[in-house]
Amino acid sequence: MLDLEAVLDAMHGLADEVRGSREETLRRRERGRAQIEVAGALDCLRGAVQKFGEDMALPAAQRDMRRTYPPPAVGHYTVIATDGSQVAPDYHHVAPWYLINAGCAVFRYGPPPGRSRSRLSSEPILKPPQRNAQTTRDEEGTADARAVAVSVSGRLEVERLRAELEYAARLLDEEGDPGRTVLLLDGPLIQWRMISDLRGPEKGELVRLFKELVYRSRELRIPIAGFISRSRAVEWVTLLRFSLCDDLPTTGRLCPACQRGLLRFNTEPPADAHHAPLAGLRDIELANQLLDRSQRGWRTEVIELQSKMWDQEITEGAGAAGFFYLQAGAEIARVELPQWVWEDQAQMDLLHSAIWDQCDVGHGYPMALSEAHEAAVVRGADRDAFYLLIERILRDSDFAETNLSAKARSKRRPLA
Amino acid sequence: MSESLGEVIASDSQTLQVECHQLYGAPAFGSFVRAECLGSGTQFYGVVTRVATAPVDGNRVVQAHGMPPGELEQRKPHLVDLLRTTFEVRLVGYGQGEARVAATPPTPPRLHCFVYRATPEEVSGVTSTPAFLRPLTQVMDVPMEDLLVGAMHSAQAAWGPMAPLVTWGKFLARLLRNDYLTLEGVLQRLSPGTGPISSAPPRISAPPKLNGNGNYRPPIYEEPLPIVGGAPREHRDPFADF
Numbered sequence: 202m203l204d205l206e207a208v209l210d211a212m213h214g215l216a217d218e219v220r221g222s223r224e225e226t227l228r229r230r231e232r233g234r235a236q237i238e239v240a241g242a243l244d245c246l247r248g249a250v251q252k253f254g255e256d257m258a259l260p261a262a263q264r265d266m267r268r269t270y271p272p273p274a275v276g277h278y279t280v281i282a283t284d285g286s287q288v289a290p291d292y293h294h295v296a297p298w299y300l301i302n303a304g305c306a307v308f309r310y311g312p313p314p315g316r317s318r319s320r321l322s323s324e325p326i327l328k329p330p331q332r333n334a335q336t337t338r339d340e341e342g343t344a345d346a347r348a349v350a351v352s353v354s355g356r357l358e359v360e361r362l363r364a365e366l367e368y369a370a371r372l373l374d375e376e377g378d379p380g381r382t383v384l385l386l387d388g389p390l391i392q393w394r395m396i397s398d399l400r401g402p403e404k405g406e407l408v409r410l411f412k413e414l415v416y417r418s419r420e421l422r423i424p425i426a427g428f429i430s431r432s433r434a435v436e437w438v439t440l441l442r443f444s445l446c447d448d449l450p451t452t453g454r455l456c457p458a459c460q461r462g463l464l465r466f467n468t469e470p471p472a473d474a475h476h477a478p479l480a481g482l483r484d485i486e487l488a489n490q491l492l493d494r495s496q497r498g499w500r501t502e503v504i505e506l507q508s509k510m511w512d513q514e515i516t517e518g519a520g521a522a523g524f525f526y527l528q529a530g531a532e533i534a535r536v537e538l539p540q541w542v543w544e545d546q547a548q549m550d551l552l553h554s555a556i557w558d559q560c561d562v563g564h565g566y567p568m569a570l571s572e573a574h575e576a577a578v579v580r581g582a583d584r585d586a587f588y589l590l591i592e593r594i595l596r597d598s599d600f601a602e603t604n605l606s607a608k609a610r611s612k613r614r615p616l617a
Numbered sequence: 618m619s620e621s622l623g624e625v626i627a628s629d630s631q632t633l634q635v636e637c638h639q640l641y642g643a644p645a646f647g648s649f650v651r652a653e654c655l656g657s658g659t660q661f662y663g664v665v666t667r668v669a670t671a672p673v674d675g676n677r678v679v680q681a682h683g684m685p686p687g688e689l690e691q692r693k694p695h696l697v698d699l700l701r702t703t704f705e706v707r708l709v710g711y712g713q714g715e716a717r718v719a720a721t722p723p724t725p726p727r728l729h730c731f732v733y734r735a736t737p738e739e740v741s742g743v744t745s746t747p748a749f750l751r752p753l754t755q756v757m758d759v760p761m762e763d764l765l766v767g768a769m770h771s772a773q774a775a776w777g778p779m780a781p782l783v784t785w786g787k788f789l790a791r792l793l794r795n796d797y798l799t800l801e802g803v804l805q806r807l808s809p810g811t812g813p814i815s816s817a818p819p820r821i822s823a824p825p826k827l828n829g830n831g832n833y834r835p836p837i838y839e840e841p842l843p844i845v846g847g848a849p850r851e852h853r854d855p856f857a858d859f
Contacts, residue, residue, distance in 0.1 A: 306695070308694055308695065310692075318694035318695075319694040319695035321698055558692075562682075572695060575674070575677075580676070
């Protein structure tokens, strides 16, 4: 039970803190808006970032970051979205089997002949625990090793992501309509953070699946994009902080202090640092300055991402990734996309119009993504039914030990 | 056999809940339907007492989108997959072959049986006695007057000119002896020229009939009964002055 009264004072204190920082935030936002104009006019900025060589955003070639674009007129299109969910293994139940559920939503507006207008489906995958799961060095030879030996191999999030990517790749072939299809992913285009935390074969497998998905969508000329709601990214702001260096217009590169501190001190730089005025600002606050709330469906210019991982692991130098921000009505959303999409005007227009149309009908979030989520989500009642079914099947198979742990029994039927 | 309307998704001895095959494809309130379970040999007859359309998933919330009719279905092509129309049926009888009886069936229909519109012969069979009216007066949370009128109109349409309206009316009068207002409402609405959609103008506010003295003359069923051994007393409606 949650005692809200115990944290009420702390909540009020938090609100006071937010109010106090508001004025500083407003000043920073205005400064950021002004710096977009300066950075947009700096011809040497892209070259300077490339020379700097670090993973960060840079102006896309021959693109003016000061520009914004209205949504193109919506034509007929097909949108595909996938999402994943899971029933985690519960060792308090009779058997720690678990379930990955990948869901999809496909909508066609003006469907081609013979194609359905919508598809909502899910693919559950039952996963029993592997008996030869690898144990850590510390666990080998201990009494706990026997319990770990029946534990889940790999992390649940990895398996879920794997199922989503495989499902998305299949859907490209099954449901893609030439010249009018868009594939939306929930979250970043590539799950960089998850991949960089992984080691061993799991990392390689995920990178391979992402690569196959990106390449397949390129072959089929299906724009692929990641949609991020309430993004906390600071890449665009970092680029503007880069452009604040006094040495840049004259030398075409950062001063030594900025070279050392730009990427290290994102939120609390030294007070005299060139890039200090914009520290702490987020990309969506910047985009808010360019995209008025009344400019529903408008987007910013694409900003390219300089990323060693993308170049080495995904495209092998055959193209970059980038992002833009979209006024989705209810909020500013971030959309990540590969270079081959934004360099093809027809695909870019299709992606922009489709995402905006989906956000418009979905009240600020793409309807295809929210329906894919609904198709994938496993609710409490479904989870309980899953465990009951396992118990029944094992009992019917004369599996003697179909008892719950005492903890599971107490949760199922709490006593007064 | 006519096309089925839906599938039984809940069943007990008195009521059925049926999910329609087609969104908004429910039969009319008060109409007769038949549930048929393959292989059982028994048909179950009932009257539609409620029609509803709602999301299939109880977690979904229906909200206004502000889109004109037609545009919503275009922009949300999956809407038909998210919503379903259901209707409730009050069982009033059952039958096997040509034999039909207005009574509670010994066992209710199985789940997933299909439901059809009852044919005129089936309706005539199950309403040949007025006993079909009793369960309809026991349905809770339904406007009883509307239900009885709807059912009797449906039955009347099946019978044609030979419909035993008077028999039904007399039976209803005993059933609703403690609810005169409902009875009056039903009988007024069943009067000739009235119906769910009638070509004759509805008699909503007919002028009161007056006797030779210009006083209010009550309707015939309010005429005083003759008193044995004496002349009928003068009747004066105490409300005539209002």
